[in-house]
Amino acid sequence: MLFHVEMTVKLPPSMPAEQAAEIKATEKAYSQELQRSGKWRHLWRVAGSYSNVSIFDVEDNTELQELVSNLPLFPYMEISVKPLCRHPSSVREDDS
Ligand SMILES: O=C(O)CC1=CCC(=O)O1
Numbered sequence: 001m002l003f004h005v006e007m008t009v010k011l012p013p014s015m016p017a018e019q020a021a022e023i024k025a026t027e028k029a030y031s032q033e034l035q036r037s038g039k040w041r042h043l044w045r046v047a048g049s050y051s052n053v054s055i056f057d058v059e060d061n062t063e064l065q066e067l068v069s070n071l072p073l074f075p076y077m078e079i080s081v082k083p084l085c086r087h088p089s090s091v092r093e094d095d096s
Contacts, residue, residue, distance in 0.1 A: 001057070002041075002084040002095070003064055007077045008051040026072040034067060055084075 011020055034040035042055040058064045068079060086095060 001060060001064075003056045003058065004082040004084055005054045005056055005064075005068065006046075006051060006080045007054065007071075007073075008049070008079075009073055009077050010050075011073075011076050023072045023076075030070070030072060039063075039067060 011023075031040060031043065035043065039056060039058055040054060041057045042053075044053045045051075046053055056064055056067065058067065064081065068074065068081075071077070
């Protein structure tokens with residue numbers, strides 16, 4: 001199942017810079033592992049913001065919840081999820 005996920009990062013201004021850098025580095029490693037596995041298909045920065053738009057390809061809602069809630073930045077993000085299905089006019093056979 002494909003999901004459109006928008007994440008907006010809201011780190012508390014009081015968080016020490018070293019702690020923020022450590023969480024971001026752990027987040028990067030975790031997200032890159034998921035991207036390589038094919039579960040996190042796309043990761044785009046929303047220009048001009050500290051938000052991303054992502055496409056996840058997972059088994060079901062439960063797997064999405066598990067992956068997203070394990071993100072190191074999860075406690076510091078607002079997240080919205082939209083389920084996707086194939087558009088009948090799409091010319092991309094593999095939905096890439
Ligand atoms: O910077 C972000 O948008 C949050 C994030 C998701 C994956 C990652 O590496 O950073």
